Amino acid sequence: MFRTLRPDAVLIQAVIAGALSFAHLHDLAAAAGQDGWKAWAYPVSVDLLLVAAWRRMRTTPGNRDAWLWFAIALIASLGANVATAGLLDMTDVPAWLRILVAGWPALAFLGGTLLAHTAHPTPEPDPDPVPVPEPEAAVDLVVERTPEPAPELPSAEPMPVEVEPEPAPREERPEPVRTVPAVAVPPALLAHAQKIADAHRAQTGAPIDAETLRTRHGLPAALADSIALQLA
Known part of the structure; x- marks a missing residue:
């Protein structure tokens, strides 16, 4: 299948501009004394230098030499276009133009x-990508921790403990053995003797004994013993 040729306005404009510039350069070179094939070689030289500088500018951005020669070729082409526009007498070209x-x-x-x-800058090769290690399967590690020693407590001196003296054991007095009185005491006498014994205890703090009863009341020893035994 053949592709359909479509007219391109930019391409047509470039062909027209190139043809006009080519003709102007030819006319200027012929007016400057370059006749024959030499007059046709000048526009070819200018256009080739212009194209070469443009290509180097595209392949090497920022190349100052390419910009310089592009400007020189553009000035030569533009100067020929302006010179042949009636501003220059083509029959009497000045000497400086003939020299150029x-x-x-x-x-x-x-x-x-x-x-x-001009050496083309060699692009630096991309560094080899660092291989990323595959993540390893997670392994639970059980780390046995050594128990830390317990902190040493400062040695404290024992506090003196006051020991209370144990109470002396109480001497248990044997209870007096009560014997049945040998002499019967009348209740009235026993009640009177009880009052006397209470008064004696209140004064002396000790129970009354049979000798005191016998001495104070003149009682017989057997009767006094019997009363004291019952009052004890």
């Missing part, structure tokens, strides 16, 4: 050689 036209081949050869032999 005559020196153009050497200038174009220098520019083409420099553009052709």
Whole structure:
């Protein structure tokens, strides 16, 4: 299948501009004394230098040499267009213009050689990607921790403990053995003797004994003993 040719306005405009610039350069070179095939070689040289500089500018951005030679070729082309627009007498070209036209081949050869032999910057190879290690399966590690020693407590001196003296054991007095009185005591006498015994205890703090009863009341010893035994 054949592709359908579509007219491109930009391409058509470039062809027209190139043809006009080519004709102007040819006319200027012929007016400057370059006749025959030499007049046709000048526009080819200018356009080739312009294209070479443009290509180097695209492949090497920021190249100052390419910008310089592009400007020189553009000035030569633009100058020829302006000169042939009626501003210059083509039958009487000034000497300085003849010198420029005559020196153009050497200038174009220098520019083409420099553009052709300028080393292209070699792009640095991308560093090898560092292989990313695959994540290992998680392994639960049980770490036995050594029990830390208990902190040493400061040695405290024992506090003196006051020991209370144990109470002396109470001497248990044997209870007096009560014997049945040998002499019967009348209740009235026993009640009177009880009052006397209470009064004696209140005064002396000790129970009354049989000797005191007998001495105070003149009682017989057997009767006094019997009363004291019952009052104890």
